[in-house]
Amino acid sequence: MIEFTIWDILRNLLLATRWTIVLSLVSFVGGGMVGLALLFLRTSKRKWLRGFAKYYIELFQGTPLLMQLFIAFFGLGLFGIDVPAWLAAGLALILWSAAFLGEIWRGCVEAIAKGQWEASASLGMARLQQMRFVILPQAMRIAVPPTVGFSVQVIKGTALTSIIGFVELSKAGTVVTNATFQPFTVYGLVALIYFALCWPLSKSSQILERKLNVAHRNH
Amino acid sequence: MNYQFEFGWLFEYYPTIVKGIGITIQLIAVGAVAGISLGIICAWVRALGPVWLRPVVAAYVELIRNTPFLIQLFFIFFGLPSLGLQLSELQAANLAMVVNLGAYSSEIIRAGIQATPGGQFEAGASLAMTPFETFRHVVLVPSLQRIWPALSSQVVIVMLGSAVVSQIAAEDLTFAANFIQSRTFRAFEAYFVSTAVYLLLAILLRQVLGGVGWLIFPRRAAR
Numbered sequence: 001m002i003e004f005t006i007w008d009i010l011r012n013l014l015l016a017t018r019w020t021i022v023l024s025l026v027s028f029v030g031g032g033m034v035g036l037a038l039l040f041l042r043t044s045k046r047k048w049l050r051g052f053a054k055y056y057i058e059l060f061q062g063t064p065l066l067m068q069l070f071i072a073f074f075g076l077g078l079f080g081i082d083v084p085a086w087l088a089a090g091l092a093l094i095l096w097s098a099a100f101l102g103e104i105w106r107g108c109v110e111a112i113a114k115g116q117w118e119a120s121a122s123l124g125m126a127r128l129q130q131m132r133f134v135i136l137p138q139a140m141r142i143a144v145p146p147t148v149g150f151s152v153q154v155i156k157g158t159a160l161t162s163i164i165g166f167v168e169l170s171k172a173g174t175v176v177t178n179a180t181f182q183p184f185t186v187y188g189l190v191a192l193i194y195f196a197l198c199w200p201l202s203k204s205s206q207i208l209e210r211k212l213n214v215a216h217r218n219h
Numbered sequence: 220m221n222y223q224f225e226f227g228w229l230f231e232y233y234p235t236i237v238k239g240i241g242i243t244i245q246l247i248a249v250g251a252v253a254g255i256s257l258g259i260i261c262a263w264v265r266a267l268g269p270v271w272l273r274p275v276v277a278a279y280v281e282l283i284r285n286t287p288f289l290i291q292l293f294f295i296f297f298g299l300p301s302l303g304l305q306l307s308e309l310q311a312a313n314l315a316m317v318v319n320l321g322a323y324s325s326e327i328i329r330a331g332i333q334a335t336p337g338g339q340f341e342a343g344a345s346l347a348m349t350p351f352e353t354f355r356h357v358v359l360v361p362s363l364q365r366i367w368p369a370l371s372s373q374v375v376i377v378m379l380g381s382a383v384v385s386q387i388a389a390e391d392l393t394f395a396a397n398f399i400q401s402r403t404f405r406a407f408e409a410y411f412v413s414t415a416v417y418l419l420l421a422i423l424l425r426q427v428l429g430g431v432g433w434l435i436f437p438r439r440a441a442r
Contacts, residue, residue, distance in 0.1 A: 078406060163289075
């Protein structure tokens with residue numbers, strides 16, 4: 001029987017944390033890009049585009065992320081597409097976070113006073129120009145705190161990819177537990193590592209919110 | 220692509236699916252009632268409770284909100300037995316749901332309490348109510364009413380998160396889907412149908428919570 005020290009456990013968990021961080025970054029950036037596209041669809045003038053984005057968001061927010069992962073992993077495989085776990089994990093997380101980010105940002109765009117749209121229209125700007133030069137610069141200010149806050153959800157979401165066999169922090173936790181028979185220590189440490197990743201983001205989201213609110217009051 | 224979709228055979232497995240739906244509903248019912256109650260207690264402590272208890276509750280809320288539900292579940296189910304607390308799959312799943320929703324809902328409810336005008340507390344005090352009585356009779360219901368939509372969305376989010384409890388072999392809807400998948404190898408149909416059921420449950424749950432809100436909160440007379 002090999003004895004495992006806390007340091008052995010922690011080192012292995014920290015090595016796996018890399019993949020949690022990489023997957024979180026990929027999901028967040030990819031989700032942001034798809035989310036931006038959704039935002040444009042959701043605020044478009046064409047009804048069917050708005051409808052499409054609405055149902056997309058409803059679908060991805062109304063079903064468990066775990067099921068989306070399963071469908072990406074097992075479902076696509078049936079069509080003869082060989083889906084490695086990292087691809088299914090990345091794909092599902094990008095589509096899932098896009099739905100949430102798109103909806104968060106829509107709220108921010110809608111918070112911009114209607115007069116801004118009318119004013120920019122009266123300057124002869126096209127729809128995209130209005131967005132690009134007038135609406136988005138203002139909406140982005142409001143969007144920063146909830147967006148940073150959502151990144152915490154993305155990091156926590158990556159834990160589910162362990163279930164389809166992607167080896168990140170949670171999966172490493174299970175593997176190390178099976179080797180050491182110390183679930184209390186291992187999962188405690190796993191929780192602490194997630195906390196160390198997420199808490200600074202939560203805190204900075206709160207601080208940003210407070211700062212921006214103060215700025216708003218002074219206007 | 221030469222895969223043929225067939226959904227008819229799923230009828231054979233309907234008892235498994237129905238049982239899974241039942242357990243998912245049971246999880247969310249217990250989670251919502253006990254979790255929101257815990258949330259109210261925690262929100263009271265953080266807003267008005269004994270000063271020494273506040274950091275303890277704050278630590279609980281921050282810890283739960285910044286770690287994945289899956290890890291909380293594993294910690295409760297696999298980790299706690301080494302402290303002598305052995306729970307069945309279903310008990311562990313229920314406990315994890317309550318602990319999780321308790322933390323999230325306490326933050327939401329606290330926001331509702333903070334939005335209550337200070338005059339309400341002064342009015343309560345002037346009627347010789349203790350702070351707790353003021354909280355119980357004057358502040359709580361309007362606070363809950365204010366944040367009910369946010370609280371409802373959180374309950375739906377936690378319901379969808381409950382899919383994870385299949386990982387400790389609690390026999391919820393996801394467990395049923397996994398079981399069918401492992402028996403028939405028809406993964407797409409099994410997961411497609413259970414995903415659709417989750418979507419229906421989420422829509423239904425939103426309606427139910429809306430109805431509950433309509434029932435328990437005093438409706439203002441139309442002006």
